[in-house]
Amino acid sequence: MSGSRLRDVAARAGVSIRTVSNVVNGYAPVAATTRERVERAVQELDYRPNVLARSLKRGRSGMLALVVPELDVPYFSELARAIITQARLNGYTVVIDQTDGDAGRERELILRSSRAAVFDGVLLSPVALSAADISEHNPSVPIVLLGERIAASPFDHVAIDNVSAAREVTEYLFSIGRRRLAAIGDQPYETGETAQLRTQGFREAHISAARELDERLIVGCPHFHRSEGARAMSALLDGGGPTPDAVFCYNDLLAVGALRVMLSRGIRVPEDIALVGFDDIEEVRFTTPSLTTIAPDKTRLAELALQRLILRINTQDFSGPEELFVSHRLIVRESTTHGRQ
Amino acid sequence: MSGSRLRDVAARAGVSIRTVSNVVNGYAPVAATTRERVERAVQELDYRPNVLARSLKRGRSGMLALVVPELDVPYFSELARAIITQARLNGYTVVIDQTDGDAGRERELILRSSRAAVFDGVLLSPVALSAADISEHNPSVPIVLLGERIAASPFDHVAIDNVSAAREVTEYLFSIGRRRLAAIGDQPYETGETAQLRTQGFREAHISAARELDERLIVGCPHFHRSEGARAMSALLDGGGPTPDAVFCYNDLLAVGALRVMLSRGIRVPEDIALVGFDDIEEVRFTTPSLTTIAPDKTRLAELALQRLILRINTQDFSGPEELFVSHRLIVRESTTHGRQ
Known part of the structure; x- marks a missing residue:
């Protein structure tokens, strides 16, 4: 079924092609129940967006950076796994790097990622950064913060309460x-x-x-x-x-x-x-x-962070950074x- | 000290620039004691190869793929950490993907990575692949196998005894x-x-x-x-x-x-x-x-696998795949x- 296209997914989910595109490409928010229907159809049909064509058309790499302090800390490796899975569903590849919780290294990775425009967006779990540290980052490469916040930063932030x-x-x-x-x-x-x-x-x-x-x-x-x-x-x-x-x-x-x-x-x-x-x-x-x-809810955390990042990438609208919460038990x-x- | 250059490293280590280059770029094998001296100098001077310039000159991406079955299995996340550290030392960025131990997914990642020539080389910890599965891979993108072997495959293999x-x-x-x-x-x-x-x-x-x-x-x-x-x-x-x-x-x-x-x-x-x-x-x-x-010895495993992969990338000589062993205790x-x- 690897030849499935957007149209097939739309038919299976019983929604418009535009809605499928909004879910898959993150152009606009979609109601949770609709999103779930589309995601189920995507999985059932094994639909994979044509990343390379999409990247060429838009001048994007199709790659996201995930920057975590320590990859061998189980919380981060479990989160990385969830993020890779979600990113794949959205046609993105994830590059992982680790900072060892060092502010200099975090800053370097952010600046390098964003300046070289190698990545379409960055998911960052900061440990040591302050807002001043990243004031020089390229504003056209969106950043979403996971878990730890950077005080007074202009970025979306996804965490539990x-x-x-x-x-x-x-x-x-x-x-x-x-x-x-x-x-x-x-x-x-x-x-x-x-x-x-x-x-x-x-x-x-x-x-x-x-x-x-x-x-x-x-x-x-x-x-x-x-x-x-x-x-x-x-x-x-x-x-x-x-x-x-x-x-x-x-x-x-x-x-x-x-x-x-x-x-x-x-x-x-x-x-x-x-x-x-x-x-x-x-x-x-x-x-x-x-x-x-x-x-x-790590799955939801990954999902929400990806959704938000892809929305920022696609709209290039960086106004009004939001605090998003996922549930816990x-x-x-x-x-x-x-x-x- | 971030302005350090190859010449400074050579002076500090008391070796020729060519030797430093052999260690850093993996052009040719270097004796263990010499290699250690060079690596110490690289760390002390915080020398970082100019990846972007190097990539442009050679038509390479400076990126390696690390393909593991499960990122949240601690052995793999500890190994991934060691590999990221080693790759960084050599001026490479590592893209990590996971296969869930599924043969189809392993094959897809190998073929996609190698055909699109996004990556200069692939480190693969296979679980389910046979040699036939990867016979179509692009032979100019070298693969080094970690741990698990693929019987009768033409790839270097690094493991313990x-x-x-x-x-x-x-x-x-x-x-x-x-x-x-x-x-x-x-x-x-x-x-x-x-x-x-x-x-x-x-x-x-x-x-x-x-x-x-x-x-x-x-x-x-x-x-x-x-x-x-x-x-x-x-x-x-x-x-x-x-x-x-x-x-x-x-x-x-x-x-x-x-x-x-x-x-x-x-x-x-x-x-x-x-x-x-x-x-x-x-x-x-x-x-x-x-x-x-x-x-x-996970550090040595990462080091040896990277060294071997970089050697293959730089020489484009894929003859005589080797079995390399690291120690254990x-x-x-x-x-x-x-x-x-």
Whole structure:
């Protein structure tokens, strides 16, 4: 069926060719139910836009850059996978590069990508950039920010509602009877906005529930790696402050490191200390105990970011950058529930 | 120091400009010690080849394709990271695409990449391809195979010595007193050569040690995922065959799945059953118990594959495809040692 054309897709989906084109090329927004019908028809007919012809006609490369801090951090590789899949559906190829969370490298990649006009657009998950860093970028190459925001930047931004997710975790831990909650992962400096939003949600839930919060139970982490989770957990246990009966880690890798430290000290999870992560990477479905976590809708995140980027590419209208949110849900597993299977 | 040039690198390394060029551009092989000196100088001076100028002069894109089955499998994302780092050092950009281990998709990517001449070369980690599948590829775009081989193909192939690694694991398990070893991950069909080599090493070590091998203790797995390791371990325990006192999994993800099943059934690791994986992904340094595994030299694998690919690109000489091996080592951790910290 590889000879399918726009017209066949339109007939199968029962919509106009213009509507199919709006979905596939992102010329204009399309209602969710219609979009789903078109996407199903695209998949059923195995329709692939003729990228090369399209690029030649429009003077575009058909390539998008995905710039992430670290490709071997599971959250980013799972997100990259979702983005590659979505981009392919839209006839784009994705070039991936990683910055190691270094501001200079992030800036270099953005400027190089946009100046050389090799890429039609850039998806950026920034760690270290400020708005000033990218003021020189070529404005005709659109950028969409994933997850982390750049304060006061003129770019669309797709993320989950971090404050409400953190509040949900905190309220859940109170609801199962935990009283001294610790948080691992705060980043109280300019480029740590996502972490700060999670700390904000953690604090707000304490205030709403009229619970006291011991500041020694909030532990910072410059990077969200397993080794830092282990270090932070050791610091919590050895620091002379109160021992928590629940720990909320700002990503799953931190939780994996914290879990390792607790188990190696004979601390029972969740009986002695309950544990919650963030991201729902596959790894934490297989730890013992399996990990309670926040699952962002990664597929939808990829879809929305691509849609927005393609719309900007095609319209070349960069006015009114938007904040777009995708949903998340709390997945309860063994690390917070006593009755383990 | 970003203004550094080839000449500065040569002076710093104490070698000729031609030698630096051979290392950086891969024109000709360079002795390991010299290469290391040059690479150190390149890093110290932050030298970056002028890719765009070079591409224009030679009619090349400066882009390489890395085609892997699944980007969110940690082995591949760690390898991708190493390859991106190495490619950057050589002035190349890497485009990553994934095939989901589907032969049609692998073939499509190879043919598209090579026909459109978008890429100067392709690094391919094949899962499902046979030589016939890629007989139509454009021969002027070189391909280097990573890990899995394609039987009778005309391509360079970089991998570790799988037979000797598996033999080493098996001999080690005998040496610590284990007698009934199981293996999880066999793939007794055309495209499963890596798995077959590991089974071969497992068998050879049994023969050398004059130990009997119960065929029911070799369990197949079409994919090397956590869920399949869990399934295979359950099959071993419930299958009615002998219960093993050690399990060798053909990758770390399988071992993570097997570990989860054992712990949830109250089986002590390693006291009741010892466990060994393969790949040394970061995840298994943080499991409880941490996992004994085979660590391939991923940095060297990336380096050697890039070097070989760039040599083929620059010489356009595709004669005499080579088998190149990188080293590995057995890393002993808690999953096989009683005296845990």
